[in-house]
Amino acid sequence: MTAAPANGIAIDVKGLSKSFGGREVVHDLSMQVKRGSIYGFLGPNGSGKTTTIRMLCGLLTPDSGEGSCLGYDIRRDADRIKRQVGYMTQRFSLYQDLSVRENLEFVARLYGMQDPRGAAQEMVRRLGLSGREGQLAGELSGGWKQRLALGACTLPNPQLLLLDEPTAGVDPKARRDFWNEIHALAAHGLTVLVSTHYMDEAERCHEIAYIAYGHLLAHGTVDEVIAKSALTTYTVIGDDLQLVAAELPGKPGVDMVAPFGTSLHVSGRDTAALEATIAPYRERPGLHWQHGAPSLEDVFIELMSRSKDNFQ
Amino acid sequence: MSVIAEQSNPERDVSEPRFGFWLRSYAMVVKEFIQLRRDRVSFAMIVMIPVMQLLLFGYAINTTPRNMPAAVLLQEDSDLARSILKALENTTYFHFTREVHDVAEFDNLLKSGKVLFGVEIPRGFERAVRRGDHPSLLVAADATDPIAASSALGSLSVVVQTALEHDLYAGDPPSLPFEIRAHARYNPAASSRLNIVPGLVGTILTMTMLIFTALSVTREIERGTMENLLSMPIKPVEVMFGKIVPYVLVGFIQAFLIIGIGVSLFGVPILGNVLTLALLSTLFITTNLSIGYTFSTIVQNQLQAMQLSMMFFLPSILLSGFMFPFAGMPVWAQYLGEGLPLTHYIRIVRAIMLKGATLQNLQYDTIALIALMLLAMTIAVTRFRRTLD
Numbered sequence: 001m002t003a004a005p006a007n008g009i010a011i012d013v014k015g016l017s018k019s020f021g022g023r024e025v026v027h028d029l030s031m032q033v034k035r036g037s038i039y040g041f042l043g044p045n046g047s048g049k050t051t052t053i054r055m056l057c058g059l060l061t062p063d064s065g066e067g068s069c070l071g072y073d074i075r076r077d078a079d080r081i082k083r084q085v086g087y088m089t090q091r092f093s094l095y096q097d098l099s100v101r102e103n104l105e106f107v108a109r110l111y112g113m114q115d116p117r118g119a120a121q122e123m124v125r126r127l128g129l130s131g132r133e134g135q136l137a138g139e140l141s142g143g144w145k146q147r148l149a150l151g152a153c154t155l156p157n158p159q160l161l162l163l164d165e166p167t168a169g170v171d172p173k174a175r176r177d178f179w180n181e182i183h184a185l186a187a188h189g190l191t192v193l194v195s196t197h198y199m200d201e202a203e204r205c206h207e208i209a210y211i212a213y214g215h216l217l218a219h220g221t222v223d224e225v226i227a228k229s230a231l232t233t234y235t236v237i238g239d240d241l242q243l244v245a246a247e248l249p250g251k252p253g254v255d256m257v258a259p260f261g262t263s264l265h266v267s268g269r270d271t272a273a274l275e276a277t278i279a280p281y282r283e284r285p286g287l288h289w290q291h292g293a294p295s296l297e298d299v300f301i302e303l304m305s306r307s308k309d310n311f312q
Numbered sequence: 313m314s315v316i317a318e319q320s321n322p323e324r325d326v327s328e329p330r331f332g333f334w335l336r337s338y339a340m341v342v343k344e345f346i347q348l349r350r351d352r353v354s355f356a357m358i359v360m361i362p363v364m365q366l367l368l369f370g371y372a373i374n375t376t377p378r379n380m381p382a383a384v385l386l387q388e389d390s391d392l393a394r395s396i397l398k399a400l401e402n403t404t405y406f407h408f409t410r411e412v413h414d415v416a417e418f419d420n421l422l423k424s425g426k427v428l429f430g431v432e433i434p435r436g437f438e439r440a441v442r443r444g445d446h447p448s449l450l451v452a453a454d455a456t457d458p459i460a461a462s463s464a465l466g467s468l469s470v471v472v473q474t475a476l477e478h479d480l481y482a483g484d485p486p487s488l489p490f491e492i493r494a495h496a497r498y499n500p501a502a503s504s505r506l507n508i509v510p511g512l513v514g515t516i517l518t519m520t521m522l523i524f525t526a527l528s529v530t531r532e533i534e535r536g537t538m539e540n541l542l543s544m545p546i547k548p549v550e551v552m553f554g555k556i557v558p559y560v561l562v563g564f565i566q567a568f569l570i571i572g573i574g575v576s577l578f579g580v581p582i583l584g585n586v587l588t589l590a591l592l593s594t595l596f597i598t599t600n601l602s603i604g605y606t607f608s609t610i611v612q613n614q615l616q617a618m619q620l621s622m623m624f625f626l627p628s629i630l631l632s633g634f635m636f637p638f639a640g641m642p643v644w645a646q647y648l649g650e651g652l653p654l655t656h657y658i659r660i661v662r663a664i665m666l667k668g669a670t671l672q673n674l675q676y677d678t679i680a681l682i683a684l685m686l687l688a689m690t691i692a693v694t695r696f697r698r699t700l701d
Contacts (some may be wrong), residue, residue: 057543059700078698082545093540097350098343112329116339126316128362136350151316181316196659 008035010160010191011056013067013074018051018060025051026309027214029065033193033207038186040205041195044304048214049195050090053162056193057087083111086153090164091253092145094152096138100129103137104152111156119155127151143174150181154190161185163194169199179204199297210300218299226299231255232274233267233294238287251277256302267298336546340554344528348558354524362516362566366573369512380464383410384430385418390438396449399471400431405464418452428454429464509574510665511634513593514657516570518600518628519565519621525604526617528555529696532616540701548696551688556601563597564590571665583668589661592674595681596657602688603653609695628654656680 011033011279018026026048039250041049054060056069057076066073072080094103104120113119124133127147137148146166153161163182167175179201186192186206194205202208202222209219218225236244241264248257248266252274258265268274294302329335348354382400386393400406407428412418421427440447453465529551531663541551549661571589574580582589607620630634631645632654638646649655656677663669671678 054700059542061699061701079545082543085543087540087543088535089543090537091536091539093536093538095343095347095537096535097347102343102346106343107340107544109342110336110546112332112335123316147316154316185316272552 009033010035010037011039011067011069011193013056013069014065016055016062016065018048018055018063024063025214026055026115029211029214029216030166031209031216031219033191035191036186036189037206038182038192038194039206040202040208041193041211042202042208043195043211044279044299047212049211050164052211053087053164053195055194057085057162058082059087067106077196081096083156084159086156086158086161086162088149088153088166090168091151092137094137094145094149097136099134099136100124100127100140100148101133103148104155107152113156123151123155143170143177146170146174146178147181150178154185158192161190161192161194163192165195165197167196175201192285199295199300202296210303212304215307217303217307222296226294226296229294229299229302230266230269231294231299231302232269232271233265233292233298234274234278235260235290236264236266236281236287238260240286241305244281244287248277248281253277256298256305258298258301265295265298267294267302269302333547333550336550337553337557340546340550341557344554344558348562357520358562358566359569361520362570363573365516366509366512366570367577369508374662378404380405380425380427380428381409382406382431383412383418383421383427384408385412385415385432387433387435388437392438392441393433395462396433396471397431400468403464403467405467406431422452422454441606479591506578506580506666507662509570509578509580510661511658513567513570513574513661514596514632514654515634517563517567517593517597517657518654519625520566521559521597521600522607522621522625523573523618524559524562525555525601526607526611526621527614528605529608529610530614530617542698542700548693550699551696552602552605552692555605556598559601560594560597563601564594567593569598580665582665584664585670588671588674592657592660592664592671592678592681595678595685596653596660599653599681599685599688602685602692606692606695609692609697630653631655632658634658650680651684653681653684654700696701 009032011031014030016026016029017024029048029052035107038202041052043049049062055062056074058074058081061075066075068074069081070084074081095106098106101124102121104123105116108116108119121133126128129135129144129148137145140148150163150166161182167178170178175198182194183204194201196202205222207219207221208225210217210225216230220228241259241262244266245259245264247256248254252268253268253275253276255268256265258267266274266278278289281287384397386397397408401408401586408431410421410427412421414431417535418430418432422430430450430452432452434447434449436450437447451465489687529538532541569592571582575582603624609626611617611620627648631641631649632638632652633649634654638649638655641649659677660669660674660681663674
C-alpha cells in the first residue's frame with residue numbers, strides 16, 4: 001500500500017465548500033472516514049451528497065477546503081486517487097451498447113491490468129452472470145445493472161468505494177444482496193462511503209453522517225446520532241389518532257408529529273414543554289401513551305425540518 | 313451470495329503501469345469500435361452517405377445541362393424558320409415545349425420559369441434575309457442560372473450557320489445574313505464531372521468526419537457515461553486518440569468508395585500516384601476528425617455539435633474552390649479559404665487525380681493540413697474538461 005496513513009483514516013477532509021452559479025451546494029464540510037468501515041451518507045435530495053462524493057474522487061474541484069483521500073491530496077493527486085477509488089455513479093454510467101464482458105474488459109484495460117480478458121471473465125463469474133456476459137449492459141434489469149456497476153468499480157481492486165445512491169429503484173431482495181456484498185467487501189479491508197435515502201440502509205452502516213442544504217448536521221454511529229439528537233419521543237396508540245395528529249402540531253414543545261402505521265410518534269427537543277402540552281391528551285380515554293426512544297427517521301426528519309428553518 | 317468480494321490480490325500496485333498511455337488508448341479504441349459496430353444507423357451511413365451523395369451529385373450536378381424547355385414565338389411559317397428551330401433542337405440543348413402567338417405570353421412563360429429559353433422569329437424574317445436586310449433573331453435566355461444558359465447560348469452561332477448551310481447558302485457566305493441577339497461564350501470543357509468528382513471526395517469526407525467526432529464527447533456526456541470515464545485514470549490525449557483512430561479507418565473506407573465510384577462510373581482518371589493520394593487523404597481525414605473532436609469539447613450538447621459542424625461545413629463548400637473558382641474570390645475570402653482543410657485537400661486531390669501531381673508539388677497544401685490538424689488537436693486537449701466543474 002503506497003502512502004497509506006498510519007492512523008488508518010481513509011478520508012480526511014476539512015472545510016470543503018462548493019458553489020454552482022452563486023448557490024452554495026456544500027458548505028464548510030469536514031469529515032473523517034476510518035479505513036475498512038462502511039460510512040453512510042444521508043440527506044434529502046439536493047443536499048450536496050453527490051457534490052461531496054465528486055470532490056472526494058477528483059471529479060470536482062472544491063472552491064475552498066482541503067483534505068486527503070487514501071493519503072493523497074484531493075486537489076493535487078486526483079490521478080493517483082482515481083487509480084485506487086471505485087466510483088459508482090447515481091445513474092448507470094457504463095456503456096449501455098457494450099456487453100457485460102466488453103464493459104468489464106474496458107475498465108480492466110483502462111487500469112492497466114495484466115490480463116483484462118481474464119479479469120473480466122473472472123468478474124463475470126463472481127457476479128453470477130456466466131452465460132450472459134454477451135448481453136448488452138443496457139438490456140439488464142435494474143438490479144443486475146447495479147450489480148454490474150459494483151462489479152466494474154471493484155474490478156481494479158480499489159481501496160475505497162464511493163457509492164452514490166447505489167440502491168435507488170432496486171427491489172428489496174436485490175437491495176439486501178447488494179448490502180451483503182458491501183459488508184463482504186468491507187470485511188476484505190475496503191472502505192465504503194455510500195449515500196442513501198433508506199433508513200434501513202443507514203442502520204447497516206458502521207457510521208453515518210447527515211447532510212442537508214450543504215451542511216453536515218450530525219455524524220457518528222447510529223446510536224450516537226440518536227443520543228445526540230436529545231429528542232424526546234412518545235408513541236401513541238389508540239382511537240381517533242387523526243384527531244390528535246391534527247391538533248398537536250404547532251403547540252408548545254411539539255416539534256414533530258408523524259404517523260407510523262397504527263401508532264403516532266410525537267417528538268420534541270424541549271421535554272418539559274412537550275410533557276406539559278400532552279398532559280391533557282394523556283387523560284383522554286382510548287389513548288395509550290408510551291415514552292420511547294426516537295427512531296433514526298424521527299431524528300432525521302427533525303434535523304431536516306430544523307435545517308430548513310436555518311438555511312432557507 | 314456475496315461473491316464480488318473474493319479478491320485475489322487486494323494489495324495492488326497503483327503506480328503508472330508500463331505503456332500506460334498505449335494500454336489506455338487501446339482500451340478506448342476497442343470500446344469505440346465496438347460501439348460503432350453496434351450503432352447500425354451510423355454504420356449504414358458510413359457506406360450510404362458517400363455512395364448516395366456521389367451518385368446524386370455526380371449525375372445531378374451538371375453544368376452543361378441539356379434538353380432545357382424552350383418556347384418559340386413563330387410569327388411566320390417559313391422553311392428558314394423551321395430549319396433554324398430544327399437545328400436548335402439538334403444541339404440537344406433546347407427542347408421546344410411551347411409554341412406561342414403573342415409577345416405577352418412569350419414573356420410570361422419565361423418569367424414564370426416554365427421555359428428557360430424563348431426564340432422569336434419575327435414576321436417577314438425569311439424575306440428580309442433574302443433581301444439582305446440583316447434582320448434580328450431574338451433568343452431570350454432565363455439568366456438566373458448563368459451556367460445553365462451560357463453553354464446553350466454558346467452553341468447558337470454554329471447552329472444557325474448549320475441551318476443555313478442546308479437551306480439557302482450551301483457553303484457560300486462566311487458572314488451571317490442576320491443578327492442573333494444573344495451573348496455567347498464557348499466552353500471547351502463539356503464534362504463537369506471531371507472537376508466535380510475529386511471535389512466531392514473532399515466535401516463528403518468533411519461532412520461525415522466532422523459529424524462523427526463532433527458528436528463523440530457530447531454523446532458520452534448526454535448518456536452519463538462521461539462521469540464514469542472521468543473517474544477512471546484516463547488522460548485527455550488518450551480519450552482523443554481513442555475517439556479518432558476508429559474513424560480514420562472509416563474515412564479511409566469512404567474515400568476508397570468515392571474514388572472507386574468516381575473512377576469506375578464517371579471515368580475520372582487517377583493520373584498521379586495512388587499511394588500519395590491515400591496518404592494525403594488519410595491526413596485530410598485525421599484533420600477533419602480532430603476539428604470535429606475539438607467542436608465536441610466546446611459545445612454543450614449534440615444539437616449544438618451538429619450546428620457547429622454545419623457552420624463549418626457551409627463555408628468549406630463555398631470558399632474552398634469546390635463550387636466557385638478559388639482565384640475568383642475576393643482576397644479576404646481567399647484568406648478564410650486558406651484556413652479550411654477542404655481548400656487544401658481539393659487542390660491536392662484535383663492535382664493528383666487530374667494533373668498527376670507528386671508530393672513534391674503539393675508541399676504547401678500538405679504542410680497546411682498538418683498545421684491545421686495539430687492546431688485542432690492542441691485546442692481539443694486543452695479544452696477537454698477533466699472535471700465536471
